[in-house]
Amino acid sequence: MFIEKRIIQGPDRYKSESKIIVIHETANARSTIDNEVSNSNNNWATQYAYVNYFVDDKRVVQTFENGYQVWGAGPTANSKAYSQIEMVRVSKDKFPDQVKLLGQLVGKLSKDSGIPITWNVLNGITTHAELSRTYKEVNHYDPESYVAMQGWTLQQFYDEVIKAAKGENDDMDLTKLTGQCAVDALGVAWISNPGGAILYDEKKKPTDRVLPLGSPWAFHNTDDGMLSVGGLIDQKDALIKFNRGKTGGDYRGMTVKVITDDCYTQQQPKTGMPGVQKLPQGELYLVINQSEDKKYFDLGVNQWVDTSKLNIVL
Template sequence: MISKKILTSVATSVALASISFTTIGQVIPEVGSQIQITQAATSAINDYINNNNIQPVSITNQEGTFSYWNGYENGVGKPEGVVIHETATPGATAQNEATYFNREWSNIYTYVHAFVDNTQILNIKNTDYTVWGAGPTANAKFIQVELCEVSSTDAFARSVANQAYYTASKLVQYNLPFTPGTTVLSHNDVSKRWGETTHTDPVGYFAKWGYSMDQFYDLVGKYYNQLKGNTNSGSTNNNSGNTNTNTNSNSITVNNPNGNYVPLVSMDGDSTRFTVNKVMNRALANKSPWYTDKIRVVDGVTYRRVATNEWVDQSYVI
């Protein structure tokens, strides 16, 4: 155990290019049919971020008072991803929250790595070491960041841009892939997966702004790709004809000239062997644009990911 470090404040800035968003998620039933045609729909918040050229702020490192210096289950400097929280304290800034936690953590038995609001990303614990934010299992695996509650659309957009950027930057820092639900989880996901807490954040707070974790994943993915320099950073495995990579081209348009919609598939398995399954109740509208973040080749067929586990055959891309 290392004693309390001297309080320091170091600002680090990363320039980001302008980023556009084409997101997924709006499902529109087709009248008279059992299949749902999924239309590409821009997230109002992500679209606002793009249209107003909102850029994340730099990360400020301000070491706090949390005096435990324990490595993750895989060792010091080896987190497995990031857990997304929100503070449930309307109007409190990142600095307000940091001050409170630095004073009270030994009484409330809670601490996180960072707080984010619409003007600041404040990292208060070296992310090489664990904190107390989401139960013992998640604490031993993940970096943890809290989003502060704000009161306007503009402030919310800026705050989630900052939180998404912080999340992406930590994935890149520790050479982790961006895998929604695995390397980036909500506290709600953690509660459901391990049952050691009952928190559901940030789902409810996001919903107040018409936002969702899927839309947040889109934003993280954009910053992740930007920070990686738009290079292929995914893992590759050629066993059993499977190849899994990230893609540089993040916007595609799909069309099925022989049908009324573009079919989707899901995949089961792992990096050594994937099984492709037809999605029976959802499909993509013809000539609709989609954000895609990953390419996967299974048995010689190339697929592009358009949702967490929904893929489209490359042959439908125009």
């Protein structure tokens, strides 16, 4: 999940108790996420309202930092909220995707804050409606009517948000996942965090980039719980298959894929040898033997192949 950031600069920053994550809906059938974000950023001071996020069926836009009070659900709720999220209205056919994206965001916020993934108005996920009933400081009851308009029950909505937040509606069975990496790579990591994996720079400082749930990334080393994928990610955000040829030094019996259009067999496992037989790009082969330096494989054609022309299939 990629999070766009369009942070409001004007409001003061006051720390919240960070006990709840609040869900709203905009109640504007003609609006878009860009309209809502622009309106919030430009008019927060006169409307006396702004939140941390806007979500539609495809995008998440952050407009204020988490853990700071916003003007969204009344004084008591605002002081307790780690983050408040506005759902931008979408059509019925897009609503399931919006709920899934909302849940994935909730899962990320829960991980970052320690707030449990459960519906609880005091310590968990809640809605503007439940806060209105609890504290009686405002009389807004969203997103209940919006959910009903989509033909969903509130219980169905609650259940699906929880499933998405926990990643239960995503097929992340490692035995079913397949990927590729260079022969000398350490393995492949699939992003398993419902909120995606934050990409860190070489100094382990977070960047604005988030690798999406389910995406595969080859990694070349591990360092103090971090994986190098062209940047660093937290190993806890991913499911991993190691390249046993790299880790154990024996590639025999592993499957490789030809990745270039100039892959030729040769009679000896050394550089400068003439090509004998061209292997089709995209074809799969089993490694029968390997050279001592692991730079050439015998793929069962009694010839040697340069491993830079191949990927390991995991």
